[in-house]
Amino acid sequence: MNVTKIKFGTDGWRSIIGEDYTTQNVARVSEAVAVWLLENYDLPSVVLGHDCRFGGELFLQTAAKVFVKNGIAVKYAKGFVSTPMVSLGAVRYEASLGIVFTASHNPPGYNGYKLKAHYGGPLSPAKVQEIEDGIPDHANEYRDFTWEEVLETGLASSVDLEREYIDTVRNAFDLEAIQKSGVRLAFDAMYGAGQNVVRQILPDTKELHCEHNPSFKGQAPEPIAKNLQELSAFIKASKSIDCALATDGDADRIGLYDAKGEFVDSHHIILLLIHYLVKYKGMTGKVVTAFSCTPRIERMCKHYGLDHETVKIGFKYIAGIMVDEDVLLGGEESGGIAVKGHIPERDGIWMGLIIWEFMAKSGKTLDDLIEEVYEIVGAFKFERSDLYITEELKQTIIANCKANKYTSFGKYQVQRVETTDGFKFFFDDDRWLMIRPSGTEPVLRTYAEAPTLEEVREILRICEETITH
Template identity: 35%
Template sequence: MATIKFGTSGWRAIIADEFTFHNVRVVSQAIADYIKKTENPAGGVVIGYDSRFMSENFAHTTAEILCGNGIPVFICDRATPTPTIAFEILRRKAAGGINFTASHNPPEYNGLKFSPAWGGPALPETTRQIERRANELMQHPEFQIKSVEDATAEGLLTRIDPREDYFAAVLDKIDVDAIQNANLKIVVDPLYGAGRGYLSTLLERAGCEITVVHDFRDPLFGGAQPEPSPETLKEMLNIMRDRSYHLGLAVDGDADRYGIVDNGGTFINPNAFLAMALDHLITTRGWKKGAARSVATSQLVDKVAQQHGIELHETPVGFKWIGDLISKDAITIGGEESAGLTIRHHVPEKDGILACLLAAEMVAVSGKTLSQQLKDLYAKTGTVLNERVNLHLTPQRMASVREKLKTPPTRFGELTVEKVVTIDGTKFIFDDSRWMLIRLSGTEPVVRLYVEASNTTDLEHLKQIGMAYIEEE
């Protein structure tokens, strides 16, 4: 019998294998029990979903469980971005939210993500309680169910369209006048997902001339993962080689991650963009709160924070940690190398839509391409290069790597390890410019290798020694 296990961003599994209607009912009942015990159930729960196969059906199944438990439900009337759901939780002062999405995972996956009343991804102390109750229910299923029809008739279930309130909140955080005055031409790619009609509409309202690709639902995401990477954005990259476009902007399947292509077709590394955005926000807003990045994210962010004299927070992987700092108004910006960020006074959740609009603002305000802005930043900080390698291993090899890392080496050839950081994975710091992180994924059978250095030679060397360590018997 399968067990329910929450990873870095909710419970994810393969559809029709472990992600079944029965198991969705189990997890939904566990969440209902948690809400009745720890939150104000009368506040209701916002339910949303992305464009994956059967997502809306799973959402209605959860609605039946919550309503069966007497908890009001506000269910989105179409595929809705993750950050929009987070915003709606806060706007309504709801007891929480449930979102059906597997984010950037392959099409065969789906997922269930719970956000408590504070709007961010549930912290481990919350998911552990839900996990424990769900696995009890797996052994002894016991559900309280009310049909969608009955719940609607009784006023327990309400269908909502949260777009306009979210649009107003996002535009309030962006320099719309600057964007309008810049007459930007932008290519938009929502990657067949929940961001359709969101990013394009906001850019049009900000006065941009846009060209949209992949603007229809495809649960197979064109046969690839809905991750805004150079591999999945080939059509955008081809269009962007026509230098008449200022930017190409994309979001992933649930629109919480971003992909940015500069004038001429250069893909902007999310690590670099996070540091550039921090520098821009401090300069234009005057915000002097701290900055947060995950342990896997570039220390270019640290260099910018140091230049401006602000505190740097290093967190485990998983946006819940950054969201917690945002909810406490402790930081100006927080982000991860996997292209997730949010800013002060916004939702405590990744927002790829906001990130894309921030990129448009940065080009509009500076009058420079993002590549030019990065060159200017490197002139102050020094060059910082990084790379992530995903290694697909068998369960046996995964277990072997996990065991080896229990006793981290102190040297890799001629390189001496100066410091080991183990807040999430194992990070080997060699000096002030070179580091390597080995981390086992919490959602896929993958070992991730992260490397960073100041030049391509050192970067390639770190990558080779890291891969050799992972793959050796």
């Protein structure tokens, strides 16, 4: 019998439900986690939560059985919860680990297994590797153990992680100021695990896709423009929304829309957050961003006298620095952002609330605030295009990048290349293109920035033409 080799990627282990993502394989991973916990902690404990996907409760209970069999205390969320809720829960309950059964923004057929450290952020890559190296070929301990028997041991108890998260939000934000400001808001949960939060804290907010639908209507719950057409159309049709927030399947990533129904990318969001936290709230600290982010973040950091560091893609690299250093903001191009004063974890709703509070307190529109950012870093546009190509072609393109085969893309001459994580081709100070294989999906990602959207799309088109022919 072939044993599936389980590998943790950029952000946890993810696989297709019923193929590799089975109770047996979830139990194998949990067995490795249990052994690791017992080696590293005198009295280990875990906080468990699952998102809205198929089988969430089944997979959570499977893992809980393995932990309880190993004498490990379990606190589990009843019903679906977001990743930030579990990360916050790990801190609140002083757990050794938080575990989230989620495939985040992946298509509906997937599920996954995320490991969160005691500090409420991704477990370090070295420790994840230790667990991965210990995954056994089989795990049968859970099969003859009923859920009733698990509860009878007294080692497992339920906790209300959503309630605790909402209470934390209420204490951190001036929700009254947002309510009274007259700012008209919308929230698209993409059928994800953040769907219950906004209606409880800001009940006047218009809602889209805030009901339980494990198939996400067949749509990958990733908050990028091509997946949020309904939200954009809703804003344009209603003409009465000032800003809209969207979050992904496990609500750790943010998508944002302006009053015109136009997508506001993560680079702009990161710049807005730094601008607000420093200029308006008087906060300081280092800024850490992933390799795929705009160089304009560095420009803004220089403007405000902040240290800036670029790291490889994967929020775990940012979280590690946030735990050890005084970090104001850590962020990725894909919508995962964390800020000082909260856990070292991506949190889409939290970031959206900062922007909404910024609008409410300043009395300015989102466009006005973006103009303030442009005054510091210059106007720009950005877009990402995912190329679904054969593995063979993907490897050829990466080999060509490594061999410096691409010295120009059409009329765009490459001035320099950065290779921290992928290949970033700079044409001048305001234009660049990046090529990188995804760490979680079978795609080649291409990214571009330029002063206008037309030019961004032209660069992406020329890039695809150049590398696929």
